[in-house]
Amino acid sequence: MFRLALVCLALSYSLVLSEIDPEEDIDLEDETKLRSQFEDFKVKYDKEYDEQDEETRFQIFVQNLKEAKRIQEQDRGTAVYGVTKFSDLSDEEFQTYYLNPVISNNNDTWPEEVLWTEESGRLANLSCPRYWDWRRRGAVTAVINQRRCSAGWAFGVVGNIEALLYLKTKVLRSLSVQELLDCDSWDRGCRGGYPYNAFNAIMKLGGLMSSIRYRYRARRCSRCSFVRTRIITTIRTYQNIRPYEHEMAAWLSQRSPFIVTINGFYLKHYRTGIIRPRVGQCSSYTLNHVALVVAYNTCGGVNYWTLKNSWGTQWGMNVSGSHSYIRTRGPGLSAPRTCSTSSHSHQG
Template structure:
């Protein structure tokens, strides 16, 4: 490390530049590339995210935001569309820099660049400067660090920007983000860069104004530390979902921190313009550990379960249609919320029994998940701490059947006291089938001819937690490490992509009214890995 004898002049940056870089939000699992064009004198800026997937233009001279993204139209063609929105008090249109104002920063030290920024090993042995700004807001200590180098004329070249927030009362970091600047040019920018929206017929932005900062100009949050839109969303979130935090500072601020990171993850994902979208739901204030507790499946492979192998060769596969949805025929009960209880296995089991019973009798019964949570311990299910559908079938056969919700009692979301001997058993089963692992044709056959099928999936990716609509496909969603039991109720094809229609037990606030479309590609999330259905007596 080499310290400067005299502090260098406070850095300023050109009023005209093009920058490429990346935003890293480690708490939100985001690594988002961007390209920025900035012309302060013309009151124009543009920032592109994920290459050309989403373009945002801030025309302060016109007091207009523009956003250009890909959308699937009604004719199933994917085209670019343009949205525009005028300035408002909560969403002012200002020219947006991706570089902070360093006038309040203090010079800290000069040293070897790759020593100051260890996460950028490609930096050479050049010397860089470290500048720092700290501000205390109550118990929150915000630290901002900027690393730069100088060219031959002494002008600043940006390298790295770090924000670290520490809460002394919580005793933890409540925020962190990093911006890596990969290239920087002050060559004059072609004015046409800022007119790209003119190639399209722009229309009004389809959403409330408070979303503008996150969707039209997300960089504002990181460079200008403008969190007003997040604070407003958090207040609405609390009201909508009836959140009752303790009045203690710790609880409210901790939940706000979790919400902020999940909100950022959702917005960054949606800027990728994939075939599915995420949304804030009732789970947005929960930690990863809390989410793992409601994924209560204990994994056991099909060959260890003792079920009957499903033989698709006994069925006429040619009769199976391209689209099938058991909801339309009345074989599926309404979506429930398993709450803070790892009882997903009981919902998968009751769902497939309800459906199979409907196919056989034409009657739809609401069966009791609570009976299974309370009473199937003898088969090594663990109530709210996890279980398996096949263990549940074994319990039901030994217990003489399963009761309706009306007879046994409503679902409680906690382990209760078993009283299955005192209630009527409405449905009996005499065995269960294992659908062939990895066989999509067998799954369709079982669904079409027998009814809804209990399946296990990997629900650990954040993308699954905040799924909203579209066909879900995440390469990080495992086909082997399955931790959540759900119910397959159909299949279909949308925009030339095949999907499974799946019912979850995380309430109608999650997904598309409690449902998700999971891509059939590559057995995503393991839909075909652990599928079973019962044989009704």
């Protein structure tokens, strides 16, 4: 057994950078062009509907295009919004399947539930390199598609422990997310959960199995199939870290990747770049998704974080040959930016 230092930092950042050109400006009143774009969307993302559902999905698609255009016009950064694999989903469906209903339904109460968690002390040395990327150092496993299962909370926790296990052993192992979906009795599997509950569940169970031994099924199975003799790693404790960007950057470069909880509504339409909503557009009181912070860097004079998501390779930024990444404003060379929130971090 060895002690792992992991982080669940509840933040809502303004997101910022673009690496692809915006889509062709479609007249949202031209039904012929809209239907043509909808057909292209169906082909690209292999979508099929029955006759009754086809028109419903088309109307949702049009509304999502309008929303993406509105966000694009108001964004102050260089992010690109438009058609994504989620463009045929209503807001309610997106939140149910891909965000975290448990967290978003309890934003007024859940932070108090982690106040008892031990807070890490201030790092003695806050100096850090100009850029840092744990993927280039071999500590980050491949992107997985959570599918229609609100399991980002579990993917974030497991990704953090995978990185820490690599730092300890120099062997990158893919650990079981499904173990948490099936065996964590405090959370709700594919209907959402809290990272700090997941840490407690891992300690109670005794550790994590590999993803090969306990494969991901994108659903909560009726039986927990955890086998203690097949544990790959254990954790002893976890704690909060301080939510200040200078300290976060130092923590990332000196210690390990960490988890952040963010406002993920804009990500439904997000294609690439660094998102920076206007003041008031990105509520710091609406936290509904968990992702893993793996890097920070600067592009065009803009500092940014890189977050690993769990929505598969058909979504998000293409970073180092793999999609499903997000870039966010930071690390703070000044005061925290618009949309940052009072934060709740855990580390083990």
